[in-house]
Amino acid sequence: MSGERPTVFIVDDDADVRTSTARLLRTANYETVTFESAAEFLASYDSEAPGCIILDVAMSGLSGLQLQECLVERGCLHPIIFLTGVGNVPTSVKAMKAGAVDFLTKPVEEDELFATVEEAIRMDQAGRRVRTRKQIIARRLEKLTPREREVFELVIAGRLNKQIAAALGTVEKTIKVHRARVMHKTGARTVAELVQLAACVGIVAVPPLRRPTYEGTAFREG
Amino acid sequence: MPIARKSVLYDLLRALTHELTQPLTSILSNARAAQHLLESPHLDREEVQTILEDIASQDKRVGETVRRLRTLLPKPGAARHRLYLDDAVRGAVMLVRGMPAATRVVFRMKIDDRLPQIVAHRLQMQRVLVALLHNACEATKRGRANIQRVVGIRVGASGSMVRVCVEARGYGVGSEHLQRMLQGFFSSTPDAVVLDLARCRLILAAHDGYLWAADKPHVGVVFHMAVPIFEGEEQ
Numbered sequence: 001m002s003g004e005r006p007t008v009f010i011v012d013d014d015a016d017v018r019t020s021t022a023r024l025l026r027t028a029n030y031e032t033v034t035f036e037s038a039a040e041f042l043a044s045y046d047s048e049a050p051g052c053i054i055l056d057v058a059m060s061g062l063s064g065l066q067l068q069e070c071l072v073e074r075g076c077l078h079p080i081i082f083l084t085g086v087g088n089v090p091t092s093v094k095a096m097k098a099g100a101v102d103f104l105t106k107p108v109e110e111d112e113l114f115a116t117v118e119e120a121i122r123m124d125q126a127g128r129r130v131r132t133r134k135q136i137i138a139r140r141l142e143k144l145t146p147r148e149r150e151v152f153e154l155v156i157a158g159r160l161n162k163q164i165a166a167a168l169g170t171v172e173k174t175i176k177v178h179r180a181r182v183m184h185k186t187g188a189r190t191v192a193e194l195v196q197l198a199a200c201v202g203i204v205a206v207p208p209l210r211r212p213t214y215e216g217t218a219f220r221e222g
Numbered sequence: 223m224p225i226a227r228k229s230v231l232y233d234l235l236r237a238l239t240h241e242l243t244q245p246l247t248s249i250l251s252n253a254r255a256a257q258h259l260l261e262s263p264h265l266d267r268e269e270v271q272t273i274l275e276d277i278a279s280q281d282k283r284v285g286e287t288v289r290r291l292r293t294l295l296p297k298p299g300a301a302r303h304r305l306y307l308d309d310a311v312r313g314a315v316m317l318v319r320g321m322p323a324a325t326r327v328v329f330r331m332k333i334d335d336r337l338p339q340i341v342a343h344r345l346q347m348q349r350v351l352v353a354l355l356h357n358a359c360e361a362t363k364r365g366r367a368n369i370q371r372v373v374g375i376r377v378g379a380s381g382s383m384v385r386v387c388v389e390a391r392g393y394g395v396g397s398e399h400l401q402r403m404l405q406g407f408f409s410s411t412p413d414a415v416v417l418d419l420a421r422c423r424l425i426l427a428a429h430d431g432y433l434w435a436a437d438k439p440h441v442g443v444v445f446h447m448a449v450p451i452f453e454g455e456e457q
Contacts, residue, residue: 016244016245016283017244017247017248020250020276021247023255024258027254027262060402066420067354086243106243107250108250109250
């Protein structure tokens with residue numbers, strides 16, 4: 001996936017602007033795909049392709065901002081750059097709050113365009129890496145047996161083997177075996193790594209209480 | 223400056239900015255792209271040729287906008303006369319009745335007695351009123367097919383203005399479409415028989431009056447126009 005050239009999706013209802021923007025980006029070695037309306041874009045764009053989206057704000061039909069809303073709702077993860085003819089502060093604030101990378105005013109110089117696209121592509125790549133890592137971790141955690149899962153949650157909560165054994169009603173030796181399997185299956189080398197990996201998928205350990213009651217020691221966020 | 227005139231100028235400037243920005247954006251991007259292509263070791267002459275042609279046509283697009291802008295400006299020295307707006311309304315209704323858009327449309331007029339005079343360019347007022355009525359007729363087409371198509375016209379004076387209100391009963395045309403019509407200074411044909419609403423707004427602004435239109439649920443489209451009452455001695 002990382003070997004693929006990033007694609008810049010351009011949505012603008014003005015054919016001249018659309019074509020020239022795509023042309024310029026191609027000279028900087030980006031793949032480009034153009035769309036003349038928000039509807040066309042929604043119907044046919046490849047949400048899996050690495051890259052970013054450039055949206056014209058003032059399109060007839062669905063406007064750039066409405067399209068952004070639509071994409072956010074659908075869980076689209078591509079970073080969005082806005083292009084606007086008439087700079088308008090409330091509009092740009094709204095766009096930025098909804099997660100836009102930047103709000104560029106036409107006519108835009110290439111330095112500014114290239115820098116912004118580059119940043120958007122970088123954000124996309126970083127986002128993709130995080131998502132891939134999350135998927136890998138989630139898959140590893142799925143391999144844990146229910147007992148191993150219990151041990152895992154107690155380990156990341158900072159419990160000692162002895163405490164875990166007491167909590168689960170078994171002996172320390174058994175816990176050691178479970179713990180070794182947890183480490184092996186998750187690929188974590190240290191407890192710190194295990195905690196980090198749990199945090200990455202949103203599992204946050206509750207710090208140990210003074211008198212541990214080993215119930216609800218870990219919870220899933222969100 | 224009267225608020226109505228300010229708002230029409232604001233809308234005109236917005237439309238003009240858009241109309242100029244688009245080709246300027248393309249010209250800049252195209253020029254930069256051509257530069258990059260010329261620097262590359264494998265020169266694609268054909269591509270550069272296409273780009274240069276595009277730049278030329280986008281430049282012409284700017285020229286066309288400037289030409290349009292000139293036609294939008296009211297002609298200086300057009301003679302204005304004292305006149306009664308209700309006469310102009312009756313004249314406009316007669317003209318519109320003969321147009322295909324008015325087929326099967328019933329006009330219901332309510333004109334107040336003893337209307338004050340206004341000072342205006344007679345032909346321009348006529349054309350604005352024709353445009354309003356024509357648009358109203360078009361708007362009634364959105365109603366149910368076999369229902370009677372009605373355009374209501376009211377003329378009266380209130381405050382310092384003589385006002386004309388034209389109601390096109392039906393389902394309306396949608397506020398977004400209405401906005402585009404009122405602000406489409408560069409989007410319609412300049413020499414059409416019926417003036418576009420954006421141009422009507424400019425004419426009324428030049429008379430210190432205004433034109434507005436709104437889409438009202440359960441009513442249809444309502445057009446409002448107003449021209450200041452002549453303050454001098456009546457003839």
